[in-house]
Amino acid sequence: MLSDLPQQIVFGLGLGAIYALVAIGFSLTYRTMGLLSFVHPQYVMLGSVFGYTALVTLGLPLWAGVVPVGVATGVAALLIDQLGLRPIRRRGGLEIALILATVGWGIVLVEAVRQDWAYGPSALSLRGGARPPFTLLGVQVRWDTLATLGTAALLVGGLSVFLRRTRIGRAVRAVGESRETAALMGINAEAMFAVSAGVSGLLGGVAGLLVGWLFSAGIATGAIGVKALAAAVVGGFGSLPGALAGGLLVGVFDNVVGVDVSATWRDAIVFGLIIGVLLVRPSGLFRRRAA
Amino acid sequence: MSAGELEAAPVPASARLRHVPRLVLVVAVVAGLYAVGPAYRGTFFLTFLVDVVILGLAALGLQHMVGSAGVLNLGQAAFFGLGAYGGVWTLQHWHWGTLPALGAAIVVALGGAVLMAPLLRLRGVYFAMASFAFGAMMFEVFGQAVSLTGGENGLFLIPPPRVFGHTVMGGEEDYFLVLTVALVCYGAYAALARSGYGLSLHAVRQSENGARAAGVNVARMHFVAVCLGVVPAALAGVLYAQVHGIVQATIFDYNQSVSLITMVIVGGVASRWGAFAGALLAQYVSVYPQVIAEYRFLLYGGVIAVLMIVLPGGLASVAPALRRRLRVLRVRRGRGAAL
Numbered sequence: 001m002l003s004d005l006p007q008q009i010v011f012g013l014g015l016g017a018i019y020a021l022v023a024i025g026f027s028l029t030y031r032t033m034g035l036l037s038f039v040h041p042q043y044v045m046l047g048s049v050f051g052y053t054a055l056v057t058l059g060l061p062l063w064a065g066v067v068p069v070g071v072a073t074g075v076a077a078l079l080i081d082q083l084g085l086r087p088i089r090r091r092g093g094l095e096i097a098l099i100l101a102t103v104g105w106g107i108v109l110v111e112a113v114r115q116d117w118a119y120g121p122s123a124l125s126l127r128g129g130a131r132p133p134f135t136l137l138g139v140q141v142r143w144d145t146l147a148t149l150g151t152a153a154l155l156v157g158g159l160s161v162f163l164r165r166t167r168i169g170r171a172v173r174a175v176g177e178s179r180e181t182a183a184l185m186g187i188n189a190e191a192m193f194a195v196s197a198g199v200s201g202l203l204g205g206v207a208g209l210l211v212g213w214l215f216s217a218g219i220a221t222g223a224i225g226v227k228a229l230a231a232a233v234v235g236g237f238g239s240l241p242g243a244l245a246g247g248l249l250v251g252v253f254d255n256v257v258g259v260d261v262s263a264t265w266r267d268a269i270v271f272g273l274i275i276g277v278l279l280v281r282p283s284g285l286f287r288r289r290a291a
Numbered sequence: 292m293s294a295g296e297l298e299a300a301p302v303p304a305s306a307r308l309r310h311v312p313r314l315v316l317v318v319a320v321v322a323g324l325y326a327v328g329p330a331y332r333g334t335f336f337l338t339f340l341v342d343v344v345i346l347g348l349a350a351l352g353l354q355h356m357v358g359s360a361g362v363l364n365l366g367q368a369a370f371f372g373l374g375a376y377g378g379v380w381t382l383q384h385w386h387w388g389t390l391p392a393l394g395a396a397i398v399v400a401l402g403g404a405v406l407m408a409p410l411l412r413l414r415g416v417y418f419a420m421a422s423f424a425f426g427a428m429m430f431e432v433f434g435q436a437v438s439l440t441g442g443e444n445g446l447f448l449i450p451p452p453r454v455f456g457h458t459v460m461g462g463e464e465d466y467f468l469v470l471t472v473a474l475v476c477y478g479a480y481a482a483l484a485r486s487g488y489g490l491s492l493h494a495v496r497q498s499e500n501g502a503r504a505a506g507v508n509v510a511r512m513h514f515v516a517v518c519l520g521v522v523p524a525a526l527a528g529v530l531y532a533q534v535h536g537i538v539q540a541t542i543f544d545y546n547q548s549v550s551l552i553t554m555v556i557v558g559g560v561a562s563r564w565g566a567f568a569g570a571l572l573a574q575y576v577s578v579y580p581q582v583i584a585e586y587r588f589l590l591y592g593g594v595i596a597v598l599m600i601v602l603p604g605g606l607a608s609v610a611p612a613l614r615r616r617l618r619v620l621r622v623r624r625g626r627g628a629a630l
Binding site for chain 2: 097104
């Protein structure tokens with residue numbers, strides 16, 4: 001039973017890369033705005049159905065679909081942040097009011113997509129024929145696992161460059177560090193919130209496209225986001241490298257537990273892990289200082 | 292989160308309504324609530340109200356944790372479920388009546404609160420996430436422990452409520468039962484708010500360090516608040532099971548936790564009756580708009596989001612806001628006349 005462990009680890013890494021993309025979005029939103037966003041999982045859902053439009057309706061190949069799907073989801077995220085959350089921030093609303101508003105927008109997104117004039121309630125398939133897997137060092141590797149890992153690596157690399165090397169990226173980090181100090185430096189915090197919302201949405205959207213490609217697209221896809229939230233917590237909420245590591249870890253753990261331990265208790269065990277990690281290290285595995 | 296906005300002095304309403312004899316008001320409201328039963332006998336509206344009161348009860352417990360103690364619990368459905376399964380076990384296997392079953396439900400839910408207790412050392416958003424994971428984990432347990440919970444298929448043929456040997460037969464009687472339980476809980480919380488415990492809790496919410504300096508054991512206050520907050524949820528679980536005759540694990544998923552916290556915030560986080568007002572609004576929007584049936588959950592989400600924009604203090608803040616506006620108007624008019 002454990003003989004195919006390497007196999008499960010490799011496939012788990014692919015899954016983990018998706019969790020990581022979503023978890024990084026969660027963490028970026030938290031780091032910049034201090035917001036636990038429950039609309040974020042629905043960007044995965046949105047990305048998956050946009051993926052259906054790009055790959056099935058328009059017939060694009062996967063690689064060509066990444067940019068339009070990511071951008072479309074990013075724009076949706078930006079609009080929701082600016083139209084749906086900004087008014088609450090401007091009134092100095094409670095943190096819990098903001099969190100609840102994200103819950104509300106999340107429901108709106110799912111219900112809008114569920115309508116028959118949109119994508120309907122059933123799961124959609126994005127793919128035609130899959131290419132046969134190849135063997136590397138005795139481990140069967142699926143091409144789509146590789147594609148997933150590659151896309152995630154490119155995005156994470158791009159995000160890292162954006163946040164470290166560009167003016168806007170540095171401004172986003174500055175706002176996350178201290179809104180007041182950043183304002184004194186002439187940084188418009190609201191604009192940076194919009195940027196980070198857009199970037200988080202873009203990452204979530206691409207993750208959604210990949211979920212659609214690996215499994216299926218549709219309104220149920222947002223459930224992936226719950227595990228991704230767990231991944232972000234395991235890595236240390238607000239830490240981007242932590243979110244990456246947490247995503248990969250939860251992906252592998254999730255897959256190995258699901259296949260080799262118990263498929264029925266899989267989710268309970270994964271959530272138990274989250275609680276365990278929080279109890280032992282309240283600020284996550286990869287974070288040195290408490291938030 | 293600024294403490295100022297959550298602030299509600301322990302005795303708010305009575306000060307404003309000083310000229311109305313308090314007892315008369317309370318009796319009138321309670322009588323009015325009971326009168327709704329016969330007035331709507333045999334209607335769908337009454338069935339709907341029974342669900343509102345049950346969910347409001349679970350939300351009331353959550354309001355105590357969130358509003359009074361500042362513990363943002365995103366896993367309340369777990370306690371709703373623990374109460375339901377614990378109570379139903381005694382009903383089906385030991386043939387207990389409703390009142391002892393309610394007691395059993397409380398014991399089981401308190402067991403859950405003890406399980407959750409270690410999470411209380413986490414703060415703010417971290418506790419919110421840990422409690423969310425707790426709720427998600429308990430939901431998986433409910434769904435998979437088939438021998439105890441019936442899993443996804445659920446438990447069937449749950450007997451109707453039986454109190455002091457009298458079997459409660461649906462409709463109006465269901466309403467009286469759930470209303471009575473809800474009023475008792477409401478009254479108990481109201482009394483608690485004025486007790487030493489309530490005052491200490493108030494201090495903790497204002498400033499944890501301040502309370503600590505005054506000799507309040509903050510950790511213990513949080514734990515006690517969670518224990519008190521799971522009790523109404525457990526009661527609601529048993530009542531739900533007996534009124535509906537069936538419980539399925541999906542009732543206690545994280546959507547239910549989110550929907551309970553929605554009721555609390557929509558109603559007004561600092562308000563006890565807001566929990567019921569929130570439950571009424573949430574249930575109404577998700578049950579009633581038959582004309583636009585396929586859009587009603589879209590509407591539900593939209594109402595939450597827009598309400599948080601226009602009325603961040605929830606439904607309970609409508610009256611104070613109106614009163615403030617009226618006072619401003621009156622002052623302005625008075626000044627105009629003087630000039």
